[in-house]
Amino acid sequence: MRILLAALSFLYLFGLPAAAQETPIQALLQEQRDLIEQSSRRTIGPAIDALAESGLPAAQEVLERWQDKALWQRESDGRFFFGEEVDRDTLRLIEIGSGEALGEVPDDGYDQLRPNSGIRAMIGAALVRFQLNDPDPATRAEALDSIARDGEAAHLAALRDSIAGEADPALKARKERLERLLTISFDPDSAARVAAIQSFAGDLGVDARAALNPLVATTRVVVAGQPPEDENIARVLAPGSEALPAQEAYALLVEAGLAPPRLGRGDIRAALAAHVENGRVGGVPVAALDSDAARDRAYAALAEAGRVPAAATAAEVEAALAAHSFYDRYAAPDPAVTDAANAALEAIRLKVGLNQAADLTLDALSLASIYFLAAIGLAVTFGVMGVINMAHGEFIMMGAYTGYVVQQLVPDYTLSILIALPLAFAITFGAGVAMERLVIRWLYNRPLETLLATFGISIALQQLAKNIFGTQARPLTSPDWLDGALVINDVVSISYIRIAIFVLALVFLALFLFIMRRTRLGLEVRAVTQNPRMAASMGINPERINMFAFGLGSGIAGVAGVAIGLYAKVTSELGQDYIVQSFMTVVVGGVGNIWGTLLGAALIGFLQKGIEWLNPSNTLAAQTYMILFIILFIQFRPRGIIALRGRAAGD
Incomplete structure (x- = not known):
């Protein structure tokens, strides 16, 4: 029975001339066949773009089926079909473009396209183009809601392309606002980002603040010597100031591995008491340990011998703080962007x-x-x-x-x-x-x-x-x-x-x-x-x-x-x-x-x-x-x- 089914399917699929079975969408898939077969996130982009920009009615369904792992390729000639698994060994085929059911065949002669998460994300971004231009306003609104919740750089081009043809004034306004928000977050052009940021000066929308605040977020950094000139520095901090207490500054040095930890006097006394030998600690007589300086010398000798962890003295702490620079670095590397964001946020705070x-x-x-x-x-x-x-x-x-x-x-x-x-x-x-x-x-x-x-x-x-x-x-x-x-x-x-x-x-x-x-x-x-x-x-x-x-x-x-x-x-x-x-x-x-x-x-x-x-x-x-x-x-x-x-x- 299985052999008969395979024979009938073979006759059905190959009994017609190739030209009669060819559809425009199939021809496009064959043109992009090499890229699709490679299935690499680094190379698949042109194939996805070709489908999204083709204008063919079946392009959206192809992308959706591909994303859902319902796109199959026949090994013998490389043709693509929509496939539905009937059971473990049988596949129901559907012609791409016409939607014609082609019957059930064994699946051992077909390869299932299994896009990874990265490719599925690229396909999803391409599908947004269709949703943003869908005749149904509700579908377009849902697409905008989805982008607003989880916008990506790939959405920006599709959103820009859809604005000119939008007939609904309310949806057009939403698209224009969302385009400016995505420009702030993802556009590589600094001038475009600055212009978009300036357009939100005094805007009360929570979405505007959500886009601007990450740009001016800062990370506290410590480096040896002077701060580098190629970084976007929000402010330089002086150890011992109100903004950066000396103890907090030295903790940053220790955390970065740039200085040994500083022990408290109680910890030093306990360590010295644990290493008394023949009336001496680290070569210093116990009777001479009557000052902080003497105890520091004894502890340093023990540390040099590897008997206790190295610890910084007060003088070493001061020297370490003086030898390093502390500053807050903006998350956005472009100063023009952060300056515009700060100005816009200040106007927003006032309003x-x-x-x-x-x-x-x-x-x-x-x-x-x-x-x-x-x-x-x-x-x-x-x-x-x-x-x-x-x-x-x-x-x-x-x-x-x-x-x-x-x-x-x-x-x-x-x-x-x-x-x-x-x-x-x-x-x-x-x-x-x-x-x-x-x-x-x-x-x-x-x-x-x-x-x-x-x-x-x-x-x-x-x-x-x-x-x-x-x-x-x-x-x-x-x-x-x-x-x-x-x-x-x-x-x-x-x-x-x-x-x-x-x-x-x-x-x-x-x-x-x-x-x-x-x-x-x-x-x-x-x-x-x-x-x-x-x-x-x-x-x-x-x-x-x-x-x-x-x-x-x-x-x-x-x-x-x-x-x-x-x-x-x-x-x-x-x-x-x-x-x-x-x-x-x-x-x-x-x-x-x-x-x-x-x-x-x-x-x-x-x-x-x-x-x-x-x-x-x-x-x-x-x-x-x-x-x-x-x-x-x-x-x-x-x-x-x-x-x-x-x-x-x-x-």
Whole structure:
């Protein structure tokens, strides 16, 4: 059966005239046959280039099959085929170019092309040309991703050739940027590298710094005499300076084998004690070993006799350091390249610093908006009523849990948030009115009792939340359109949730100002705040205004709770994380003044972020420093940034 199969295959393969079986790609392979058969990395390049540049439709498949070791050559005439091993002794052949199946044959008359890793890498670089010019934009993008991850010198020419014909503007921009990055790393032309480096001056991309930093990396070198003139030296180091302590310099000499090790005095004493013979050590009487110089002479005699390792004396150390030069050598040998890289990196560092400041400012504004939302309700109750409400944080917690419950009932996260915001306001408004009617109204002008009562209510509300929802943190999921962040560049970014909170804070600021400045209710609130007795004499009911003000402040706290819960886990202790900052915001800004609250939130937000930037590893220290600063601030301005005239100001 095997003989019959071989005969049929022979007749099939050789029964047709050679011209009928010849294809353009086969003809090209035959032209490069000698180089392919040699299969040497040093000589195979022209054959691979000929295939890649041929423009033949089958060239890409040939390179791919060759790389995958699926290219076979017939021994009798040197023709090439695609081959698939059916079993250990049988091969299924496919005609190159036409893709025609030629049947199964014994594999003993065929040689498999087995490119080594070096040749496979060269083939891979050639295949990049096809991928970079593929009609599918996704394939071209994948090729660019691959080059960006692991670029090679062989990719540079293919990338340059593909730029002119790129129709997609975004992909063309990526190709041009990647070409400049590869030029920096692999182009042998110094002028081209310098031009590419200069184009990245001030660029914030991480890929630019990744390409530039290796050029200015240094290696510390020590040589006898003066530094060589043909090396690209970053700086010459003087032994004993701050940059190169003498001990470190001598260690470099020892490591390079240019000087013997220097032993400590304790090591020398131990070695001498171990070699005492007849009252002498190295020919020196033990009684005479009363100085470092004498001990050095004795140790040197032992070293000369080969009884101990050679060790340098202090004088020899100084002489060795003086006889050698120490310097840092750039990794890139071309001074023009390293000078351009240093200049570009300096410009990048300056721009990165400015953008880090902008990023820190955005973080501070975001934090200030959160504190403003948390404190605006407290500013209302504290400013209008003079009530220190220690349960204000629990109203924030109630708002967050309201959002969580709504999301359990309404799976659509966008709709659930839209429902939760007014519902949280309504629930906490009602809770605030109830608290004012049942407790606060009986404790006016008794600040200590009010503080203790609201603190007790705070504990009770926390325990009630634990009994209902448990101690496990509950998620308040943001809608999909709030996922991710607004990325301005590789340094500056801000999450969409924080942007939404910032916008919400501005909305509440505008709404509060409208109510207070454009409505009769706001006029009455301002009247009661400034002079409650005069307001009562004008027909205004201060108790009703107090009730409304407390409810309004509590309702705003509930809305703040929904916003805060979008990025913080909802727990019964959520409010405690913001009550201290809320009080500080109100006190620093000025009790009862909305603009003062806004300024106080900004001051505390910027202060906290600034301290965290200076001491990023210790957030507790940042909180402590911030509180100390606030205490010091109040000593000089006890009424806050904007002092309020009226009852809350003590008038």
